[in-house]
Amino acid sequence: MLPCLVRRAVVISNHRYGHVKNVLPKIPGSYHRHLVTSVDPSSGLTEEQEQIYKTALDFAHLEMRPHMAEWDEHEIFPVETMKKAASLGFGAIYAREDFGGTGLSRLDASITFEALSQGCVSTTAYISIHNMCAWMIDTFGREDLRKLWIPQLASMEKLASYCLTEPGAGSDAGSLSTTAKKSGGDLILNGSKAFISGGGDTDVYLIMCRTGEPGPKGISCVLVEKGTPGLSFGKKEKKIGWNSQPTRAVILEDCRVPITNIIGKEGQGFSIAMKGLNGGRINIASCSLGAAQASLEISADHLQVRKQFGKPLADFQHNQFQMARMATKLVASRMMIRNAATALEESHPNHVTLCSMAKLYATEACFEIVNTALQLHGGYGYLKDYAVQQYLRDIRVHLILEGTNEVMQMVIAKDILKSK
Numbered sequence: 421m422l423p424c425l426v427r428r429a430v431v432i433s434n435h436r437y438g439h440v441k442n443v444l445p446k447i448p449g450s451y452h453r454h455l456v457t458s459v460d461p462s463s464g465l466t467e468e469q470e471q472i473y474k475t476a477l478d479f480a481h482l483e484m485r486p487h488m489a490e491w492d493e494h495e496i497f498p499v500e501t502m503k504k505a506a507s508l509g510f511g512a513i514y515a516r517e518d519f520g521g522t523g524l525s526r527l528d529a530s531i532t533f534e535a536l537s538q539g540c541v542s543t544t545a546y547i548s549i550h551n552m553c554a555w556m557i558d559t560f561g562r563e564d565l566r567k568l569w570i571p572q573l574a575s576m577e578k579l580a581s582y583c584l585t586e587p588g589a590g591s592d593a594g595s596l597s598t599t600a601k602k603s604g605g606d607l608i609l610n611g612s613k614a615f616i617s618g619g620g621d622t623d624v625y626l627i628m629c630r631t632g633e634p635g636p637k638g639i640s641c642v643l644v645e646k647g648t649p650g651l652s653f654g655k656k657e658k659k660i661g662w663n664s665q666p667t668r669a670v671i672l673e674d675c676r677v678p679i680t681n682i683i684g685k686e687g688q689g690f691s692i693a694m695k696g697l698n699g700g701r702i703n704i705a706s707c708s709l710g711a712a713q714a715s716l717e718i719s720a721d722h723l724q725v726r727k728q729f730g731k732p733l734a735d736f737q738h739n740q741f742q743m744a745r746m747a748t749k750l751v752a753s754r755m756m757i758r759n760a761a762t763a764l765e766e767s768h769p770n771h772v773t774l775c776s777m778a779k780l781y782a783t784e785a786c787f788e789i790v791n792t793a794l795q796l797h798g799g800y801g802y803l804k805d806y807a808v809q810q811y812l813r814d815i816r817v818h819l820i821l822e823g824t825n826e827v828m829q830m831v832i833a834k835d836i837l838k839s840k
Contacts, residue, residue, distance in 0.1 A: 461473060462474075465531065472528055472531060484498075488539060492661075493663075498540075502543065509522040511550070514555055515555055521574055525765050534754075548703035553582050556641070556696050562680070582696065583627045586614055591826070593628070598627065600630065602631075606676050607642060608675065609627060610675070616670045618665060627642045628640075628693050636690035636691075640685075640689040650672060650673045701775045701828075704783070712746075712815075716747060719743065746792055749788060750785075760774040
């Protein structure tokens with residue numbers, strides 16, 4: 421049986437997203453890993469994955485890129501566009517199919533976010549966070565919670581936010597101070613979360629809070645719905661990028677929720693949060709990859725059209741060398757991301773380190789690619805009429821969130837040195 425997204429891709433054959441050819445269903449036991457990755461994002465993908473990528477890319481070009489500058493300038497959270505994306509299966513990509521998830525792999529999700537981010541990095545990054553929340557509920561939530569929330573999250577009729585960071589607990593997430601104390605059959609939450617994507621505009625919040633002892637083992641994951649008494653939000657933050665998604669503090673003041681709103685087991689919250697971030701790191705690196713791919717392509721076009729000293733910029737060897745380095749970094753980033761996505765899907769023993777490596781390398785390399793692309797555009801690259809500057813602003817934060825790149829180095833080094 422074809423995954424939901426591919427079934428939908430077949431349905432929209434000859435639709436405005438372009439001709440989509442039918443694909444064969446997966447045959448159990450026939451999985452074959454394609455190793456060749458190149459500047460062409462579809463290189464090394466299966467026929468089914470190529471179709472997923474094309475569907476996402478067509479959507480990005482038709483529904484997102486024409487509006488990305490407007491969403492950025494006016495700080496518009498494009499909910500209706502995201503619902504359209506969800507209708508293609510992008511609302512709960514790697515949640516199970518029994519309650520409406522798309523049931524695809526981590527690699528499928530990565531190539532989807534890579535494609536969508538060419539249309540708008542900021543919006544795609546929020547969709548990736550929403551997907552992470554859906555996966556957490558789907559994987560660790562009780563059956564009744566899955567049945568209630570996954571259909572609504574898959575359609576993006578309801579939107580989700582991930583709440584780990586606090587004003588005094590960023591990289592040191594294990595020391596968070598938001599509390600959830602038992603009161604009969606309820607929990608009473610007090611504390612605040614900082615830098616929450618979608619905060620105030622989304623419908624459900626996965627709050628990491630302390631239900632027990634100090635340290636990571638005393639943390640639980642609690643689902644809080646918007647409108648719950650005691651839940652409020654700070655001012656909308658002004659940011660240099662990621663402007664199509666609101667960012668606010670989430671404030672909890674004697675916020676009472678049923679104890680049955682705990683996701684997973686009591687004390688399992690930190691583990692759930694970290695497992696969510698493993699995939700989140702691949703997803704956010706994939707968003708950087710899409711921005712870099714788009715920037716490479718528009719730079720190639722610009723160099724062949726723009727002339728100086730009587731010849732196209734593409735004829736200057738320095739610019740050729742720059743493009744060669746950009747392309748090399750792009751392919752290296754794509755290989756690391758797709759390798760990590762496969763490792764996570766297969767629960768490879770080193771998947772945590774590989775996800776950290778992919779996030780560390782790709783977010784930095786892709787930022788360098790986009791920054792070089794801006795330089796190749798000269799003064800034009802600094803104008804908001806040109807998309808490259810928005811890609812640059814939007815992916816800069818990827819070096820900070822989902823675990824800073826300094827923390828990624830700590831995770832990698834700890835793994836390398838653990839047996840020494």
